[in-house]
Amino acid sequence: MSPDLNELNRWFDSSDQWLVLTGAGCSTAAGLGDYRDKNGQWKRSQPIHGQPFRNNPVVRQRYWARSAIGWPPFSKAQPTKCHRALRTLQVSGRAPHLITQNVDQLHQKATHQEVIDLHGALANVVCLQCGELSKRDDMQHRLLAQNPWLTTLDANFAPDGDADLELQSVQALKVPSCLNCAGMLKPDLLVVGSSLMVYSSYRFCRHAKQSNKPIVIVNDGVTRADDIASAKISGDCGEVLEALVSSL
Numbered sequence: 001m002s003p004d005l006n007e008l009n010r011w012f013d014s015s016d017q018w019l020v021l022t023g024a025g026c027s028t029a030a031g032l033g034d035y036r037d038k039n040g041q042w043k044r045s046q047p048i049h050g051q052p053f054r055n056n057p058v059v060r061q062r063y064w065a066r067s068a069i070g071w072p073p074f075s076k077a078q079p080t081k082c083h084r085a086l087r088t089l090q091v092s093g094r095a096p097h098l099i100t101q102n103v104d105q106l107h108q109k110a111t112h113q114e115v116i117d118l119h120g121a122l123a124n125v126v127c128l129q130c131g132e133l134s135k136r137d138d139m140q141h142r143l144l145a146q147n148p149w150l151t152t153l154d155a156n157f158a159p160d161g162d163a164d165l166e167l168q169s170v171q172a173l174k175v176p177s178c179l180n181c182a183g184m185l186k187p188d189l190l191v192v193g194s195s196l197m198v199y200s201s202y203r204f205c206r207h208a209k210q211s212n213k214p215i216v217i218v219n220d221g222v223t224r225a226d227d228i229a230s231a232k233i234s235g236d237c238g239e240v241l242e243a244l245v246s247s248l
């Protein structure tokens with residue numbers, strides 16, 4: 001066993017129960033690209049944020065046009081060994097609670113129970129006017145029905161289901177509205193992030209630090225919480241967690 005894995009095992013045994021916080025690194029092996037490189041820098045254009053989405057119709061058209069291309073492969077992604085290992089840890093009782101920054105619901109697909117989707121889930125769409133939740137799959141049917149030309153396009157896709165697509169004709173997109181009240185529809189998620197750079201997840205680490213709880217990071221690259229972590233295990237999180245599970 002490598003020194004890193006020995007260290008991880010020692011830390012893991014130092015507490016009866018662990019809270020797990022996951023990010024994009026968990027899902028990269030599922031083919032869902034991750035937004036930040038190993039130095040925590042944005043690899044591509046940043047994901048769409050709430051305010052411009054609400055205020056600018058072209059931003060919404062661009063989002064839904066790209067999302068129409070990105071959603072099918074995104075929705076078909078399958079859990080990785082990282083998701084499976086974390087589910088095994090939950091079943092063992094050692095890591096009962098999990099909070100994820102990911103919006104792909106791959107933990108749920110791996111049968112993980114009571115997952116907290118910190119940033120929401122891309123599989124859901126919410127009406128900003130009446131609050132009604134609907135399925136992203138239904139939105140997809142409506143998008144393609146109203147914009148048949150979308151089916152002829154193809155593109156790479158990013159972890160929020162968005163696609164790298166420069167559309168000349170994005171402003172031609174007809175964006176479906178709420179079937180209940182004709183209000184504006186939005187993917188049911190908050191700001192998408194990774195690498196603990198997003199403050200909303202970093203705050204859990206700060207809280208743990210203030211409570212004198214150990215923080216153990218398993219990640220292949222820098223995270224914002226590196227400075228306050230008790231231990232940092234570098235490596236592929238799927239491989240590392242699989243090794244941890246097999247040593248239990």
Ligand SMILES: [Zn+2]
Pocket residue numbers: 127128129130131132178179180181182183
């Ligand atoms: Zn509505």
